[in-house]
Amino acid sequence: MTGQVRTVDGRVAGRRGQATRQKLLDCLSEMLSSSPYRDVKVIDVARKAGTSPATFYQYFPDVEGAVLEIADRMAAESSSLAELTAGRSWVGKAGWQTAQELVDGFLEFWRKNDAILRVVDLGAAEGDKRFAKIRMKILNSVNSPLTDSVADLQAKGKVDKDVNPAAIAGSLVVMLAAAASHQKGFSSWGVKQAELKPHLALLTYLGITGKKPVK
Amino acid sequence: MTGQVRTVDGRVAGRRGQATRQKLLDCLSEMLSSSPYRDVKVIDVARKAGTSPATFYQYFPDVEGAVLEIADRMAAESSSLAELTAGRSWVGKAGWQTAQELVDGFLEFWRKNDAILRVVDLGAAEGDKRFAKIRMKILNSVNSPLTDSVADLQAKGKVDKDVNPAAIAGSLVVMLAAAASHQKGFSSWGVKQAELKPHLALLTYLGITGKKPVK
DNA sequence: CACTTGTCCTGTCATGCCGTCAGCTTACCG
DNA sequence: CGGTAAGCTGACGGCATGACAGGACAAGTG
Known part of the structure; x- marks a missing residue:
């Protein structure tokens, strides 16, 4: 290949x-x-x-070249993140479970690759297209199925017509990524990791469905 | 001083x-x-x-020392961000307006200082306490009043008792920061900046109040 | 076993940035 | 006008960079 x-x-x-x-x-x-x-x-x-x-x-x-290679491999592995959302239900208790598992899997992936993800994030933020592309590939593995989920709910009339599924899904994915890379920051707000997860799941569920979850 | x-x-x-x-x-x-x-x-x-x-x-x-100084000054200016939330209403149309203005002000601040904020973010993510402290100072200027707002609503029974205001507010603030620093990323998802703003406001409103906004 | 071939690694070198110092210039003040 | 402290820089040893040519090594061949 x-x-x-x-x-x-x-x-x-x-x-x-x-x-x-x-x-x-x-x-x-x-x-x-x-x-x-x-x-x-x-x-x-x-x-x-x-x-x-x-x-x-x-x-x-140079160093950057090697970093890009590491990042590329990680991006290849990130496809497993898609399974966290693709084809899952966002209705009722099952929906709440989907949200929880998504957050869990996402944070885990970030924790495992935090060092390289930091560099990718910086490169992308600085406007380097190679890093931006890799970042998109990773985020897309969650964002695409999530966007589809919102669009689905929208087609069924369960989500307002004036929302842009990609904007909602993207914002949520970006939130998860940021929360994952700054978990230490939350502890200075007196929020422990175990406490953070359900709240991220809550916000995710709220964003996708527009309703409070049934726990 | x-x-x-x-x-x-x-x-x-x-x-x-x-x-x-x-x-x-x-x-x-x-x-x-x-x-x-x-x-x-x-x-x-x-x-x-x-x-x-x-x-x-x-x-x-060294370079880092100078960067810290620049970041420090920016952090001092960030106190103006507090006004975007402190004492604002989160009920009804006024609440929706609060959310919009918060998002607007936040993105504007990030746009103005994106270069230095990138470096601060990286330093904090790498575990440097000096950068983490500066980052917290900036985020706190929004996070503190936002946490208060959630706690307020909670005291009035308008928000579930089992939510941790700091966790919700923190997650939202982190989302705004990440969305601000990767605005270009959204355009590859086909989401324009003008479109992104109301969706960020929507997620913010949803997160704070747990309800859909009255527009 | 010697020889060949192609892969793999390193010694070495010119270049350029780092971080420091001694010492020169400039501004201020009595 | 002379003293003092602030302000600046040339120059230097040290180290990382990135390139090259040549030596070491494994594998196959007669």
Whole structure:
């Protein structure tokens, strides 16, 4: 699908080369979790991987290039997020359950990938189209089915005709993403994580259906 | 209040020094809008300000230090955001108007300060307490009065007793912040800014009151 | 086993930014 | 006008960057 893995100078990477490349990506991932993006240096990644900076540049044009690759893989995995919403019911108790599971799955995904997601978010916010594209791919895996759900309810007359399903779904998805990446912020408001989840689910349910949930 | 402005080596800055310092801050602000945070170099800021890197280090310990100063000033201005919510009604048509004005004011503030807010967001997400504190100060100027509003409605029996006002208000504020910093993302979902606003207001109103707005 | 081929890694180098210091210039004040 | 403190910069060692050429290594061949 993606073709062969190639080095910067055009050669085809063999088994050993791919292993080195992967190790560099893993070490970069770790560094992103432990130090500010701004301070991540090629030389540190290379040292951590037990190799030299020159090797790094054989596989990636620069740090950003490697980050994009990590982000791309994560985006590929994000498709699993779609199952949290696609084809689920938003009516009655089942609807409330859908909302809860969506929030749970979303926060979990964000928690697992928070370091790289931070960088993707920054890149997208700074206007970098490559990062914006990746961000959209991730958010879309939730946003598309969610938009469909709203449109469905709307077709059935259960949601006002003047709402734009994409705007509602997008706003909710963006809320979940932001809440996930700033969970610590909520604790300074005296809101614990366990307490936050049902409230996010509540807002999600309210936004989608326009009604209070039946718990 | 804040005492005298001092250089890194302890001297008191006079009129000329303060002007230079300010010019450096202004130029840094501009650079943050035009290039990725990761690529902002001291030497570029200095050149843009028509001075030398050594001068920069006379007033700031590093780029981050200067960024914190810019962010601090913005946080001071953010208190004006409180007026968007404090003491406003959330009932009936007046409530709907409150929601709209809140969204409007919030997006406007974010638009004006987006570059620095991006960096603050990143710093906070990376766990830097100084940035987290600044971020909280800004969000609190909206979150506190909003929390009060929910608590008020709750006391009057208009909102369910089992909701945590801080969790609801916090989630909504975070949603607004995220929507503001990724407005471009919505356009790839086919949602224009003018269309986004009323939907954010709708979600806000729904979240605060638990009911559909009377328009 | 020697030889070849193609992959893989690193030593080294020019370049450029970082962060600091000594020392020069400028402004203010008695 | 001389003293003092503020303000600025040239220059420097140190480190990261990014490029290259060449050495190390594995695998296949006669």
